[in-house]
Amino acid sequence: MMERIVATVVLGYVLGSVPFSLIAGRFLRGIDLRQHGSGNLGAANTFRTLGPFPGVAVLLLDGSKGAASALVGSLLWRPGVVVGQVELMLLGGLAAVCGHLWTAFASFRGGKGVATAAGVFAAMAPVPFAIALGIWAAVVAVWRYVSLGSVVAAVALPLAILAAGRKQVEGWSSLLLVSMGVAALVVFRHRENLKRILSGSERQLNFRGGEESE
Numbered sequence: 001m002m003e004r005i006v007a008t009v010v011l012g013y014v015l016g017s018v019p020f021s022l023i024a025g026r027f028l029r030g031i032d033l034r035q036h037g038s039g040n041l042g043a044a045n046t047f048r049t050l051g052p053f054p055g056v057a058v059l060l061l062d063g064s065k066g067a068a069s070a071l072v073g074s075l076l077w078r079p080g081v082v083v084g085q086v087e088l089m090l091l092g093g094l095a096a097v098c099g100h101l102w103t104a105f106a107s108f109r110g111g112k113g114v115a116t117a118a119g120v121f122a123a124m125a126p127v128p129f130a131i132a133l134g135i136w137a138a139v140v141a142v143w144r145y146v147s148l149g150s151v152v153a154a155v156a157l158p159l160a161i162l163a164a165g166r167k168q169v170e171g172w173s174s175l176l177l178v179s180m181g182v183a184a185l186v187v188f189r190h191r192e193n194l195k196r197i198l199s200g201s202e203r204q205l206n207f208r209g210g211e212e213s214e
Contacts, residue, residue, distance in 0.1 A: 016099025
């Protein structure tokens, strides 16, 4: 039954590799987003460079990659597979995050994986995810740093899963462990952003969007 694990990981990586921000930049403006703004292939750079509607669309599409990859794991799981259903879903979701970080369709240069990881947990732990999302929205609304909101929400997610407890979240221990790993990855990927926040040089989000706001 190892083939189901391999299939989940491969499909998750391929789904996660779809560079929606790169596609949006080329389709809407004929530009490569890797050469504009932060150079990051993610929703925040899309928002800043192309505007609010493309930015929100990319955010939702990147999130859908994570949710769809977790769903692939659920659909492929059968009794007898060497891992449980929740674990296979997490493998698919993590593969999608890796695909977003290192996309095969853009010279292995992608985004920071926050939206894609969020999609995984939205599908698998909706209540803790909703709490983390609320925290992200509050931080971004007050301080206008998407990077800070992402870091704070990523750290809040395992705390929300921990608080929910085993009875409220299926696969609690696996989700808690993976969410902790994802939080560490998000903090690591945003280490330069955090340094810029401390130095006062980090870009703040202009809610109107547009490249001139950088």
